[in-house]
Amino acid sequence: MGLFTMKLPDVGEGIAEAELSAWHVKIGDVVKEDEVLAEVMTDKASVEIPAAVSGKVVWLGGEAGDKMSIGADLVRLEVEGEGNTSAEQAATADTPPAAGSEPPESPASPEPAIDIRAAEGKGLYEIKVPDVGEGIAEAELTAWLTSVGAELREDDVVAEVMTEKASVEIPTNVSGKVLFLGGAVGDTLAIGSTLMVIEVEGAGNTTAEALAGKLAKSTAPAPAPAEPVAKPAPAPEPKRSKTPAPVAAQRRAEGEKPLTTPSVRKRARELGIDLRRVPGSGPAGRITHEDLTHFHETGGQFTGGGAVKRPMRTGESEEKVIGLRRKIAERMALSKSRIPHITIVEEVDVSDLEDLRAQLNRARAEARGKLTVLPFVIRAIADAVADQPEMNAHFEDDDSVVRKFDAVHIGIATQTPGGLIVPVVRHAEAMDLWESAAELSRLAAAARDGSAKRDELSGSTITITSLGPLGALATTPIINYPEVAIVGINKMEVRPHWDGSGFVPRKKMNISCSFDHRVIDGWDAAVFVQKLKMLLETPALLLLED
């Protein structure tokens, strides 16, 4: 018997490190040659690492989510015959070991002691941040749906995380009591890191020691949760003194007696104010004379006669930009900071298109569904980019590559309750008007109720943005990076049109199109816009192939 060490192979030119995205084996597994051991992920690709020899896994070089250097020890196998590693080599190399049975050496500052223990007869169960999609190494924690001390039942949703592509709810697969939460809302967690620890009946899947080692390691670089911070955080609760600090509560619980002084009570009676309706600003929510005065003056009671003064608003609130909103912020900033936009606004006479649309809806709405303007725009873009493939492209500016696509995957900027997301109508070039209409409504619904899948929210090659009936005369759309063009639809309205002899009412709609001026010249942009205008004003052309 010998030890065989497999190192992290070179996975691509110029790549110095890779992220371990998943293990396919665990310690104790017996693997055959060529069986996939792990997946690593680089900037460019996800790579499966097969076993070079057959043997039994005795050591793992990291955990999912760890970054590893190329050439680092990845896995040690116990093999028949001689291996390539001596026991001594292994022993010196194996610190820190994957199982984390020894705490890593402390840096200068003392590390927060994390000590999670189960009650007598109970076990600890660790829930890790699950793999939420291929090639995704980390996820942002957007919401906790539980708290330390809460009792959970199997399948209860405990948290929501958000990846580049989608928002995912994480359920628990065991019942028990929450002992530890692995982060605060807004934190970015590595896939495989500890999401939470639950106290379960019987043995769990981990031990206090293992957790202590693992958490000490993982929390060290992050803001230490055990630091006595004043702001409430669902981070691990350090054991404080027995009496928790009182929290000033403005709102009383249902049925709770208002806390105040006899003089305030007396004055409230004289004013005819029910103190149960008055919020208290004092310690522990005590109602002060000022609170009563404020309530009296601002609308608690109609005073009769005297002019009611408009109350000044003095509050302010702070909202953490997390989740989808943060993603949107990042994407917008990226696009605006890298892409020099050129925006062209053109007026389109859509009278004929509207007539056609009305006719088609009259004739076919029952059989094939109703058409909006958007399927026509999709059709027009699909036709226009056939002549100008440089519009249907990604400019990978880091590599100075413009990647032109044959397929036309049109992103549709969609407003959802959570914010702006962009579901994708794939292969719009292969769809007729009704197919794209059906796909549009399906995607819009999925986007709004949050059920859109990851691949339905990615991979667009050009994007349409529309404010719908709110419209606006013109907009300056921001390109969906790394695309090179975006088509904005503005409000349709009846405007006077000079037909050479007089004004006639025509249905007009502006389109506002932005282009990446680094790779699209103004002339080409103008040609593209004119092509769109021509197609939309002569809609019969859109139906030619249908």
Next chain:
Amino acid sequence: MEELNCELLVIGSGPGGYVCGIRAGQLGVDTIVVESRAHGGTCLNVGCIPSKALIHAAEEFHKATGFTAPNSLGISVQAPEIDLAQTVAWKDGIVARLNGGVGALLKRAGARAIIGHARFRDGKSVIVKTDMGEQLIRAGRIVIATGSDPFEIPALPFGGDVISSTGALALTSVPERLIVVGGGYIGLEIGTAMAKLGSEVTVVEFASKILPQYDKELTRPVAERLEALGVTVMLQAKAEGLNAGKDRLKVSLADGETAELPFDKVLVAVGRKPRTQDVGLEELSLKMNGPFIQIDDRCQTSMRDVYAIGDVTGEPMLAHRAIAQGEMTAEIVAGGPHAWDKQCIPAVCFTDPEIVTAGLSPEEAKDQFGETVTGKFPFTANGRAMTMENEAGFIRVVARADNHVVVGIQATGGGISELAAVFAHAIEMGARLEDIAGTIHAHPTQSEGLQEAALKALGHAIHF
């Protein structure tokens, strides 16, 4: 006789009734107060005031007796004697002064006082039997403030050597052997005083502990003091009546045995009952709450314009509750929007040591608010208590765990009754533990114990 008319008629001038009459007079309400005996009611005539006078005299005598033996203060005196008749005369002097004071206050406030026995004719008129005959009074509103009487055990009717608290406060000599039936606060207050005056006192209590409304922790110093004074306390014992010779009290004990206890006087102090008889309440058929008149938070009975305050409306039968109700009712009669919104009614028990409670007990607080914190400071750690040779007792503060609002304060200790106002004040003002802990409590006083108890509840007491 000519009939009288008034806006407000108050029946009874005890603490509730006379306060109501004075306040109503101040507010300009045309008011008549009818009293069948003397102004001041039970409290002033046969309750709070005379009993405290007796307790004071007994304590002084007891102190003096203590100095006949070697003592830590090094004081020596001849064996003291007490002329209880003189003591009672002194007490009666105080009562008379206060009686007169009440009458004067009523007069100054513009309220008319009539001595006589009132009886309802209907909800708007009352017939008062006075020395000069019957007087009909018609009133817009009527406040019933008739108070309460000592409860009488049917097997042990008052008379002869069986006395009520009223009788006990009028004794002119110290009985050699006194049996107190009832281990509540009235029985123990008088029993303790008599023991200090040299009586051999036996307390017969039906329940399994003395002062049943308080927790054991609070009553333990009292039980210890009773024992030190040589008072025999028989628990789970029931007074069954006198023997044929009327010189022994038959008592059935917990184990089924019967004992016959010799006595010189038997004090029956087993509670008080509302005085609702002989007032003509049947003419009104008011809604009752057990033996008491039912009232709402504005002291209104089930009949319009008829109010009731004080002991006749139920527990807690305390003078200061009646006073607060009386004042409030006067405001209401004068058109005020008032309603009962007191946060606590403190209660004082003048045993030795005294007991004070305000707000919720630890158990009640737990039931109401879930998690609570308590802090207790013993007087053994208080300098002032040491200098007064009275280190028994403690102060205990109960607060909500979530916001530290103080919801109850209990204490037992010598002279602790004077802190009742501070305790009630803290609760009425919605104080938190931090407020009490952050207030300077003058040194050297027993009141420092309150601050320390609050600090203790916060987890950082200084002095113990």
